Amino acid sequence: MVTDNIRAAYPKFRQSEQKAAEYMLGHMDDMENMTLAKMADTAGVSQPTVLRMLRRSGYDGFREVKIAVLKDRIRENGIWDDANDQVLGMPFHKGEKIEDIPGRIVVNTIELLNDSLKSISAKALEKTVCAIDRAGRVGIFSVEDSNSVAIDLQTKLMYLGISCEYNCDYYLQSIQAGHMSTGDVAIGISYTGTSINTVDVLKSARNRGATTIAITNFTDTPLAEAADIMILTSDRQFLQGNDIFSRTVHMAVVDMIYVGLMSMDFDKYSGQLSKSGRMISKRRYGADM
Incomplete structure (x- = not known):
């Protein structure tokens, strides 16, 4: 159980981590x-402190x-608690009808996009666009579910003629980051901001003089600390299934960057x-060969 794991690791915690654990x-x-x-x-500690405490307890995040x-509660009670049934980042219960799913997904996506609109800083977006516009080359870094966002960003930047990798x-990301230098831009994409690989390569790029940008949902995270510019998309954290909706918001950020570049120098x-x-x-069917 979570409580047992935290108590077992408690003697190894620093004082601030013990404070987080007690809370x-x-x-x-x-x-x-x-x-x-x-x-x-509420606990009076930093977010990295909470994450360090959890890692010492055996949890990745x-x-x-x-x-x-939630699993502990299910094992104890043998039932779902309707008040906490948020397994997909939205109220969702056993026996949901398939015909209701499209409306549920669309409504939740709209709510999340509206929430993100309140969090995204126009100034941070402008700094991001300016940095990419001036960059010698752009490196994009991500893992797991954020990879789809990274590929979309790479595609859009390449269409605009921007040197992008x-x-x-x-391992290739590590090499890529290690060859970056002053004048380059490194972009790290992570929903939680705690993906070790993404944080490590962004730090590596920064150490070599590159301007670093983070696209993430949370402040005071390792990724945010490694970034010169941060595009914060929200402060909501879903229990499970966050990848479903976090990708939607981060894809929207990619479109914002894309349109921002077009706006900065339309003719170019x-x-x-x-x-x-x-x-x-000519690679489309029906095109003149």
């Missing part, structure tokens, strides 16, 4: 509805421990876009 142990019933930011703030808390393999980028379109036009 969590005393508020297990509230964990399903708790965000990382809220817990850290805040989402994992929330899932574990993305590798899904961590519209010309590059037309050029890219001509390059692939």
Whole structure:
């Protein structure tokens, strides 16, 4: 159980981590509805402190421990608690009708996009666009579910004629980051901001002089600490299934960057876009050969 794992690891904690652990142990019933930011703030510690405490307890992150808390409750009660049934980042219960799913997904996506609109800083977006526009080359870094966002960003930047590189393999990402230098831009994409691989390569790129940008949902995380510019998309954390909706918001950020570049220098980028379109036009069925 989560409580047992935290208590077993307690002697290894630093004083601030013990403070976080004591708060969590005393508020297990509230964990399903708790965000990382809220817990850290209420406990009087930083978000990285909470995450370090969880890692020492055997958990990779805040989402994992929330899932574990829910599983513990299920094992104890043998039933779902309707008030906490948020397994997909939205109310969802056994026996849901398939015909209701489209509406549920669309409504939840709209709510999340509206929530993100309140969090995304226009100034941070402008800094991001300016940095990419001036960059010698752009490196994109991500893992797991964020890879689809990284590929979309790479595709859009390449269409605009921007020198851009993305590798899904961590070792290649490490090499890529290690060859970056002043004038380059490194973009790390992570929903939680705690993906070790993404944080490590972003730090590596920064150490070599590159401007670093983080696209993430949470402040005070290792990824945020490694970034010169941060695009914060929300402060909501879902229990499970966050990848379903986090991708939607991060894809929207990619479109914001894309349109922002077009807005910054329309003649330049519209010309590059037309050029890219001509390059692939003959690869479509029905095109003149």
